[in-house]
Amino acid sequence: xxANMEPLDVAVSRINTGSTIAAGLALEHAxxxxxxxxxxxxxxxxxxxxxxxxxxxxxxxxxxxxxSDVRAAWVGNVSAGTGYRFREAVENGEVTVEDHSNFSxxxxxxxxxxxxxxxxxxxxxxxxxxxxxxRFTEATDPFGGEPLVLVPALKPDWAIVHAQRASxxxxxxxxxxxxxxxxxxxAAENVLVTAEExxxxxxIKSDSSRVAITRDQVTSVVECPxxxxxxxxxxxxxxxxxxxxRYNRQTETANxxxxxxxxxxxxxxxxxxxxxxxxxxxxxTEPTVAxxxxxxx
Amino acid sequence: MVSEDYTDRxxxxxxxxxxxxxxxxxxxxxxxxxIAFQVAVSTHAPNAMAxxxxxxIRDAPADGFIHTMCDLPNLNRAVATTGMIDIMSRLQxxxxxxxxxxxxxIDRYGNLNTTRxxxxxxxxxxxxSGGACDIACMADRTVLLMPHESRRFAEEVNYxxxxxxxxxxxxxxxxPAPGGGPSALVTSKATFGxxxxxxxxxxxxxxxxxxxxxxAAFPWEVQTADDVGEGTVKTTSEPTDEELELVRTxxxxxxxx
Numbered sequence: 125x126x127a128n129m130e131p132l133d134v135a136v137s138r139i140n141t142g143s144t145i146a147a148g149l150a151l152e153h154a155x156x157x158x159x160x161x162x163x164x165x166x167x168x169x170x171x172x173x174x175x176x177x178x179x180x181x182x183x184x185x186x187x188x189x190x191x192s193d194v195r196a197a198w199v200g201n202v203s204a205g206t207g208y209r210f211r212e213a214v215e216n217g218e219v220t221v222e223d224h225s226n227f228s229x230x231x232x233x234x235x236x237x238x239x240x241x242x243x244x245x246x247x248x249x250x251x252x253x254x255x256x257x258x259r260f261t262e263a264t265d266p267f268g269g270e271p272l273v274l275v276p277a278l279k280p281d282w283a284i285v286h287a288q289r290a291s292x293x294x295x296x297x298x299x300x301x302x303x304x305x306x307x308x309x310x311a312a313e314n315v316l317v318t319a320e321e322x323x324x325x326x327x328i329k330s331d332s333s334r335v336a337i338t339r340d341q342v343t344s345v346v347e348c349p350x351x352x353x354x355x356x357x358x359x360x361x362x363x364x365x366x367x368x369x370r371y372n373r374q375t376e377t378a379n380x381x382x383x384x385x386x387x388x389x390x391x392x393x394x395x396x397x398x399x400x401x402x403x404x405x406x407x408x409t410e411p412t413v414a415x416x417x418x419x420x421x
Numbered sequence: 422m423v424s425e426d427y428t429d430r431x432x433x434x435x436x437x438x439x440x441x442x443x444x445x446x447x448x449x450x451x452x453x454x455x456i457a458f459q460v461a462v463s464t465h466a467p468n469a470m471a472x473x474x475x476x477x478i479r480d481a482p483a484d485g486f487i488h489t490m491c492d493l494p495n496l497n498r499a500v501a502t503t504g505m506i507d508i509m510s511r512l513q514x515x516x517x518x519x520x521x522x523x524x525x526x527i528d529r530y531g532n533l534n535t536t537r538x539x540x541x542x543x544x545x546x547x548x549x550s551g552g553a554c555d556i557a558c559m560a561d562r563t564v565l566l567m568p569h570e571s572r573r574f575a576e577e578v579n580y581x582x583x584x585x586x587x588x589x590x591x592x593x594x595x596x597p598a599p600g601g602g603p604s605a606l607v608t609s610k611a612t613f614g615x616x617x618x619x620x621x622x623x624x625x626x627x628x629x630x631x632x633x634x635x636x637a638a639f640p641w642e643v644q645t646a647d648d649v650g651e652g653t654v655k656t657t658s659e660p661t662d663e664e665l666e667l668v669r670t671x672x673x674x675x676x677x678x
Contacts, residue, residue: 151475151505152491176474176505177551179489200548202451202489207548214546221546223536225554226474227509234506246513247555249597250584252536271597300496301476302504356493358502365488410484412497 127294127317127342132394135316135344136162142170143281146233146312148178150303152202153358155181156286156318158351161389161398164188174233174280176226176304179355180371183207186219187381188389195222195278197229203365204372209381223253228260228275230304235277237310244272283312285337286352288359289327290319294342297327297334300358305336315341318348320360331417350399353406361406427660429609430678431668432627433566435460435660436607440564441519444468448512448520448556452677453566455487455495457521459671460664472511474552476503486673509552512559515599520560522553522603524567526578529621529641531565531585531603533557534578550582557583558598569608571638586619593619611635612657616649625657 128135136159139145148155160181163171172193173182179202185191187209194214199221200207213219224232227247235243244263248254254262254273261274285305287298296317298305309315317337322345328335354364375381392398430453437457441447443466449458450473458471459482471479473490478501485494496502511517524533525547535553538545557563567573585603586592593602606613606621610630613621622644626635632654636643646654660668672678 150491152489153475153496196549198549198551205548210548211546215543221549223549225550226505226552227513227555230505230509246597246599247509247558249558250581250587251550251554251558252581253550253554255581299502301473301491301502303475304505306504307506356491358493358496363488363492368488408493410497 126339127345129292129294129322129345132158132162132318132346132348133166135346136166136168138314138344139163139168139282139316141168144172144174145282145284146174146280146308147284148175148181149283149285149305149308150301151177152179152355152363153300153303154286154298154352155179155355156284156351157181157353157355158318158348158395159284159316160185163190164385164389174229174278176229177202180207180368183210186210186213187375188385191219193220193222195224195229197224197226201368201372203368206372208376212378222257222259225253228253230307231275232278233304233307233311235275236279237307240277242274242276244274246270246272248273278311280308280312282314282316283308284316285309286318286348286357287336288319288357289321289323290317290345291325291328291339292322292345293325294339294345295325295328295335296337296342297331298336299334302336309337309341314343316344316346317342318346318351320349320351320357322347332419333417348395351395353399353402359408359411362408364402364404364406366404427665428675428678429627431665432657432660433607433609434668434678435664436612436657437521437564437566438464438664440605441466441469445518446470446472446516448517448560449473449490450521450523450552450556451489452523454521455490456668456671456677459483460667463667464664470500472508472517474505474508476505476508478503482671486671486676488676509555512555515559515561517560518562520556520563522557522563522565522583524565524573524583526573526575527565527567527606528575528578528585529643530588530619531606531615531621532578532581533565533583533585534580535582536580539579553583557585557600559600562601562604565603565606567606567608569610569635569638574639576640586615590618592617614651616644620644622646622649623654624651625655627657628659
C-alpha cells in the first residue's frame, strides 16, 4: 500500500468536518501551518484538535471557527504567551478544552499506537489536570502497590506531519526533534504528510535510519515547500520570530484576526503565494552537514 | 563584583543558573530557564546536561539566540534530537535532577497554576500545563520562577496545574507524585526555600529590596529563614560580571531578560 501523492487542497479535502486531528506534534518545530490554513480555506469545521504545545496553529484554527474541542497540554503563542483567539473562545464557551500535560497526551497517543487500551503514569497525581478530568483513572500498581494514573488510548482520525523530505510513495525522512510525532502517527487512522521536498525513493532508501514514517502509515503525501512557516524546519529555514510577535498584536480582537486571516489565509490561493508575503531572511546561517554514514553488506 | 546595573530578570536568570549543580541533568523549560541553563553550563556546571520536552538534549550553549527550545540554534549540534516519550521517560524514571517552572499563581505550598485564573467578574483562560505538571510531579526537585506581584500569591490557587506540597504538612512523604517537590522560588525581588513541611519561607532579598516590602505582597504571613532555623534573611548574591556578560550574549536584545 502506498500513499496518494497529491496537491495540498486535494489531500486536505479528505479531512471531514467533525474529525479529530493531531497536529503540531514536534512542538515548536515543523508545525504544519500550510495544512491548517487550507483547512480554514475549505471551511472544515467542528474539529477536535489534539496536540502537546500547539504554538499558534490551534489559535489560528480556533480563530477561523474550525474547532469545537481542544485536547491539549498548552495552547498559546510561545514567544508572546497568550493566544487571544483560543482564550476568548474558551471564555465565551465556544470551544471545550480537555486539559492534559504533555506526557498525558503523549501517553494517550502511545497507547493508541501500541494497541493497548491505556498506559500508566506516575505523573498527574495531585494535579487538577487529573482531578477535573473524568477520563483519567487512578489505579494501584498490582505488582508494587504504588498509585498510578491510567491514561486511556487516543486514536485520532488524522495525524498531520510536516517533514523535510518524502518519496512519492509516502516513505518519510524527518530529522530534528520529533516531540510526539511517532506516537501520533502510530495511533492515527490516517496520516497526512507535507514535505519540503519530494525525492526519489532511492534517496530515502540510502538512509533507512532516518525514515520516521513508512508508506503504509500514510494516506496523503504533499510537496509543500515552506509548509511550516513561521515555525522552523531543521536544515531548511529558521523560525520567523517577528511573525509570532506581530500575530500576537494583530489578533487581540476578533476583527483583528479577520484582518490577519483575510491576508494570510483567505487572500492566497496556496502556499506559493503565501511565501511571497514573507520578506524576513530565514535562511540558516550554519548549514551543518552530518558526517557521512556508511551502510553496506 | 558588578560595576553596572542589571535588570530583575537578569538577576533571576543568574540565581536560577546557580541552582543547577555540576554534573546534573536539568529539565529546561521556556523563557528564563532557556538562558539560565546556558549560563550554568558556561560557568560552574560545565558537565551539566539539559533535556527539553520537545526531545532536544544539549550539553553546551546554543550558538544563537533562542526564543523557544526548538529554535534551530538549539537543535544545531545538540547531543541528541529525540522525542517526548524518551525525555518524559527519563523524568519518570527519576533521572532528572532539577526542573524549572513558572506560574501565574502560587500558594504557600508551591502549588502552581498556569491554566485559569479568576479575575473580578470572570475567569481568564491561560495556556495550560505543557510539560509543567510532569516536571512538578516527577523531577527530583523543582525551581520556581515568578515575577514578584501580589496577584500571583494566593491562599488557594484557582487550579493546581503543577502540584507542589500538600497542605497536610507532611511534605511529599504521603504525596503520590514521585518527585521531590519545589526546592526554591526565585521572584523578581527575593528567593524562597521550602521547609520540611513544604511551606514557603523567605531566604534572601535581592539588592534594593527590603524584607517588609517583599512580604507585604503575600496574603498570608510568610515564614522567614529565621522562623525555620536557617539563620537570618540575607541579600541575594548579585550577578558577577562574567554571568552578566553571558546572559547578554545569550539574550543580546534582552527579549527574555
